[in-house]
Structures are given as C-alpha cells and as structure tokens.
Amino acid sequence: MRVIALARESNMTGLRLTLQALMTRTSIKGLSEAPESMTLLNKAIKGSTPLFCIHPKLGMVYSYLAMAKRLNGARSVYGLSCRTLNNSKHRDVSLTQMADDYVELIRASQPQGPYSILGWSLGGALSVLIAAKLEALGQSVAFIGLIDPPVFTELVEVVPEESWQDEFIGFFRQVTDRSELIVGLPAEIVDPMIDEQPLLEWLRAFVFGCQERLQRKGRKISVDEIVRVFLVGRCLTQATNRSLKAFPSVRAEVHCWWANDRKSESVVDLTNQLGASKIHHYQINDDHEGIVENPNVLGDIERILGRM
Structure with missing residues (x-):
C-alpha cells in the first residue's frame, strides 16, 4: 500500500493504480491493456539521457517509483520488468539470457550511448551484465548504479531447492x-x-x-x-542459480550503495570482480528492503546524474 500511496502523491495526471495492476502490469501511466517489459515510470523528458532501472528478484519495478518521483521533470526513468511476469508462456533461464534481452530493449529505446543503468538487489547483478554487454558492442556506459547487489563467486554453493x-x-x-x-x-x-x-x-x-x-x-x-x-x-x-559466477569487468564508473548489514568482504569482492577504473562505495544506515527508497540514496543518484 505504501507503493500505491507514493505513486498517487506524484504529479502524474491520469494515474489510476491498484495493487493488482502494479503487480501484473507494472505500468503506472495509463495502465494499458497489454503489459510491457519496459515501462516509463515518470514524465518523458526530451534531450536528457534516460535512467534504465532493472527489476529485482520478484520481477516488478514498483520499487523504483520513489526514484522516478525524485527525477520527475529532470530525467526519464524506465523500469524493465521480468518477461516471465508479463508473458505466461515465457521462462527466463539465466541471467545472461535476461541481460541479452534487456540490452535489446534498452537499445530499442535509446540506440546509442552513453547509457545510465540502475539496479537494486538482483537488478544490480543484471545491471552489471547489461553494462558489460553494451560496452562489448562498442557503446559508452556513463553510469552504473548498484543498490545492495548480490556478489557472486565461482565457489558459491547452491542450496538444494525445496519441492x-x-x-x-x-x-x-x-x-x-x-x-x-x-x-x-x-x-x-x-x-x-x-x-x-x-x-x-x-x-x-x-x-x-x-x-x-x-x-x-x-x-x-x-x-x-x-x-x-x-x-x-x-x-x-x-x-x-545457473549463473553463479564472478561478474565481468566493466570500464564504466560504478556507484554502489550497501545496506548496513553487508559484510566488508562483499565490497572487496565486487571491487575486484568489476575492475572498474572508478568505483565508489556508500554505506547506508538502512536494511536491504528499505535502501532502494532511502532518501540519501535517492539524493546521491540525483546529484550524480545531475552532473552528467
């Protein structure tokens, strides 16, 4: 209900939200009949580089509504939701396959860089893969924002799944x-x-x-x-679980915000894996669930993007 209240407080006209619409359609503008994997979360702004926000583990993008509201009128914010959420026939099989799909979606919206990409939780892992693929295509990535991302290593032990x-x-x-x-x-x-x-x-x-x-x-x-x-x-x-391996290195500047219970080993491992020439870490006094809407995180991102 906090998500719906946040969206209703925004100045976007014609907004009609229900929990059902947010969860199954992930769109907050018009709530069109056909679900889309990429949704504009605030007003479209011409002449500025958009921010692409990648879904976390449950596949939805409502967690970025606070970010979209913060940047409303300054920068377009797009949310990329999980294709499995929007298409009952589709099944995502690996993070690599998902990143390939999302690169296509992003380039269909913005054919050339520089790109700005943000991801919370699993969305952070996907953001790194997307950025690496864009760079491999010769594209420029100006901003990679990671909000309390998972950090994978080659030695991660997969816990057997429940039935x-x-x-x-x-x-x-x-x-x-x-x-x-x-x-x-x-x-x-x-x-x-x-x-x-x-x-x-x-x-x-x-x-x-x-x-x-x-x-x-x-x-x-x-x-x-x-x-x-x-x-x-x-x-x-x-x-x-099919994709548990170290992240690829990236050339882009990386900004990473960590929840208050993350171990220092995660910071070191991520830095070593990404090999970014510029990587900035921020410790936030919030938990994993709250950090994506934390005012300090939102303010940091607004300032960083404002300098670009």
Whole structure:
C-alpha cells in the first residue's frame, strides 16, 4: 500500500493504480491493456539521457517509483520488468539470457550511448551484465548504479531447492497470512514452471470457499497474482542459480550503495570482480528492503546524474 500511496502523491495526471495492476502490469501511466517489459515510470523528458532501472528478484519495478518521483521533470526513468511476469508462456533461464534481452530493449529505446543503468538487489547483478554487454558492442556506459547487489563467486554453493509444492504452500501462507488454509497440493498438479494453468484452476476453486474470510483479512491480491508472482520468484531463483559466477569487468564508473548489514568482504569482492577504473562505495544506515527508497540514496543518484 505504501507503493500505491507514493505513486498517487506524484504529479502524474491520469494515474489510476491498484495493487493488482502494479503487480501484473507494472505500468503506472495509463495502465494499458497489454503489459510491457519496459515501462516509463515518470514524465518523458526530451534531450536528457534516460535512467534504465532493472527489476529485482520478484520481477516488478514498483520499487523504483520513489526514484522516478525524485527525477520527475529532470530525467526519464524506465523500469524493465521480468518477461516471465508479463508473458505466461515465457521462462527466463539465466541471467545472461535476461541481460541479452534487456540490452535489446534498452537499445530499442535509446540506440546509442552513453547509457545510465540502475539496479537494486538482483537488478544490480543484471545491471552489471547489461553494462558489460553494451560496452562489448562498442557503446559508452556513463553510469552504473548498484543498490545492495548480490556478489557472486565461482565457489558459491547452491542450496538444494525445496519441492515446488512446499515452496508454494509457504508462499501462499505468507501472502495471505492464513497458515491453516493449505496443507498440501493434489499430486496431479504439474509444476507451474511447465504449465501454470492447472495450479491456477485448482487454487481458484480452493479459495472460492474461503473468499469471504480472506476479504475480511483485507487482502487485495488475487489468485492469479499469487501464482504469477510465485512463478516469477521461482523462475528467477533458478536462473540465478545457473549463473553463479564472478561478474565481468566493466570500464564504466560504478556507484554502489550497501545496506548496513553487508559484510566488508562483499565490497572487496565486487571491487575486484568489476575492475572498474572508478568505483565508489556508500554505506547506508538502512536494511536491504528499505535502501532502494532511502532518501540519501535517492539524493546521491540525483546529484550524480545531475552532473552528467
């Protein structure tokens, strides 16, 4: 609800937001019928280099609304959401494949550099891969902003995944706050990574009987949203696990903001991996969830971009 309130406080006219629209369509302007993987998050500004913001683990871009509001009227801010979120038939398989897709999207919007790219959480990892690919194409990258990114090494041990059934039950209980509702799933339901429709149909029928209780709990998330967001999170977890290796080096200037609980080893590892000629680190008194909207981070980014 904080996200919706933030968007409504902005001066963008014609804004009509619901949690459902934010989660399934990720657009805050017009809420067009067809979901888009790239969404303009504030007013379009001609003559200035746009800022491209890359989605975190759940695939949505609403976490960048505060950044878009901060830069509204000065610089266009685009959010790149996960294709799996917007296309029920698409499955992202690796971070490298996703970065290739996003380079195409970015260059379709801005054919030539210099580029400015920002990413929080998993979006930070994707931002590095995107920047490296743009540089390999001979393009200039002026700004890489990383907000509390993961840092991968060749020696990362992948924790075995839960069964999708157990993972979904835990996710459903978390988002509905009703631990007693689902204790198991029918064995005949296939993994939604293969086909999400059987799980959707079963869950619609299951929830129908307890819909009134859920409404009294004040939950606005729909069955379709529960399944899709679960699917995106699982898909991106698998894509990340297939991509756990050191980052490529980049030539661009890098700015990195760290949450207050990140270890110093992460700072050292990232610096060594990127090999950037100029890399700046900022320690922020905030946690991983709050840092993307932290006023100090937003102010830093506004000042850095303002000098370009």
